[in-house]
Amino acid sequence: MSDIPIPADSLPVAAEIEAENKRSLLSWVASVDHKQIAVMYLLTSLFFFGLGGIEALLMRLQLAWPGMAILSPDGYNQIFTMHGTTMIFLVVVPSLLGLATYLTPLMIGANEMAFPRLNAFSYWLVLFGGLLLYFSFFGGAAPNAGWFSYAPLSEKPYSFQAGLDYWAVSLLAIGVGTVATGLNLIVTIITLRAPGLSLKRVGLFVWMVLVNSFLIILALPALNASLLMLLVDRQLSTHFFTQQGGGSPLLWQHYFWSFGHPEVYIMVLPGFGIISETIPVFSRQPIFGYGFVAASTVAIGLLSLGVWAHHMFAVGMGHRWDMTFGAASMLIAIPTGVKIFNWTATMYGGAIRFTTSMWFAIAFLITFTMGGLSGVMFAAVPIDWQTTDTYFVVAHMHYVLFGGTLFSVFSGLYYWFPKMSGKILSEKLGRWHFWLTFIGFNMTFLIQHVLGLAGMPRRIFTYPALPGWGIMNLISTIGAFVLGISVVVFLWNLYVSFQRGELAGDNPWNAWTLEWATSSPPPLQNFKAVPPVRSRRPLWDLAHPEDPDWKR
């Protein structure tokens, strides 16, 4: 066997350009290098994180006290719709796909994705989809029917401005791009692994990406189909989701959530993967129960395709369906709980290094578990009836998505930034970033559980001065601004450390997986050769020939 899996038909266009080390704009635009594309994904999601964050602060200002008048009612609707859509489709998913495109080839000892051009195509679809979404502000009005755009509110008679058309078209572009990335990642993982790297030995991050990609290709078409139907409803006056023509708004809910629930797992599985890499490395112990972590992911993936209607308990589907979907939803807690035990057990008795990356991983365990618990509560139908459409749901989704996914992304960024840039992120600034995020996050969202139980509905632009509501909302708003500061600290850290951070070297954390076997940042061709893979920790085996994993 000789070197090379750069497939001959997919030689990077930008290869020659980069070889001469000209980092011109063209070298980015024309690039099909998975690392460059991944960095663009990450920068894109950072950019939209800024926009979505500003929208969040606007909402929190408006809600800081009863009767504020910073946003108009319609303006508020537009802002919360843009916030949700941005954070889900342009921040969480692209940041995870960015990490996946950067790391998957490196972790399996390959030099490229299976289809480098398709990879670039996917990225540009996501970027232009995002820009199109924001163009709606100039094209009349932003969409205003929430991130799930319930019909008939999203239909022409109720929302006649162009906002929802922009929403549908841009999400279609993003949806198609995301499916293409899913295909690309699956094929990469199945066909391009280095010799010896069986699926029982790949890093857990790769496992999660694999399951995740299957969810993407099977669940996103539901979104694409629904968006097309909504779009023709609006453009060609068809009747899929309008009652006037006999159509069914309820069908939109079923279709949307049969995408929407798998989507929430699409947004968290790679996060599970990230902390399954960082926790073992910073605890200096191999992951506890590798097989369980991988198998429970498959279980989650399968289950998540069959529980969508738990978002629709308030619709009145009837007792039997409510019970079925409630029970199925509770089942998901089992494989999820298995994972929490695995991660905790990995830390138990380990020589834990409390780096910023590890802090974020630990915080993930705490906040994600809380979010999971409120999720299980909703699965009990009467509790859902009581809390649906209140701030309790807002608290739940932020505990799982911010306290879960985004914390894991931060853990991953502190861990892999040295690989991507060659510089270590400042631990001092990182500690500030972490504590501000952790405190700001809990200050913003913990109290929203109480607000929700007290009956405060979500998606309202203001509220009456009921006892305690003003002060609780004010606390939440202050927390949001603490979070805002934490983001500034993070950006500053990225900038300063990139400019003059400590040099990382190939393997700053003494980690064990293949991405650390090449230089930091890796050359255009990731590997000329990879170490022999005889276990899950090839770099451990290399460093400890007297005690390799495969002899244990």
Add this chain to the structure above:
Amino acid sequence: MEALTDIGVVAGSIEKTKLCVALFIASESTFFGYLILAYVYFHGFISSGPTAANSLHPASTGVYTAFLMASSGTVWLAGRSLRKQNRRGFLVWLCITIAMGLVFLYGETREYLHLLDQQVTISRNLFGTTYFGLTGMHGIHVIIGLTLLSIILGIDLTKDRGPRYQVAVESVSMYWHFVDCVWIAVFSVVYLWSTR
């Protein structure tokens, strides 16, 4: 320390392009599943105006359907000829496939014109919406398939076959089979089941 091993590809036996097309087909199947489901779901709701039973022409469409089905066979024959290095056979079967695809599109256009003549449009009622939605989406896929087949043909005619030509032909033909299968489902549901 052990020496580094050279890097290579493990699962060399799996052809990546064909794997990708297979996965893409799985993804597209769920996409069509939702459209077909919408058609079936709304079928019971249509009480007045044009319906499948009083507007469609199952017999003539059945004939055009036969052409599309047969084109699945011819594209397979084209692939077989290519494997046997029989260039003429390959060209002939490929051209026949494209021609039969075009015949199908012609048939679909005629059916559409019939319907439009009777003021059955996509916005007329739920039947129009779901019928044109589903068959139109399939039609677009037929056009995509024909475009791909034509590209394959063009490459051969300009004698510009690369080393992966065979794989390309096999991938396109997988996709073409899929377009046919979707039509079998659509025809069964729309023309056979809902016209009763």
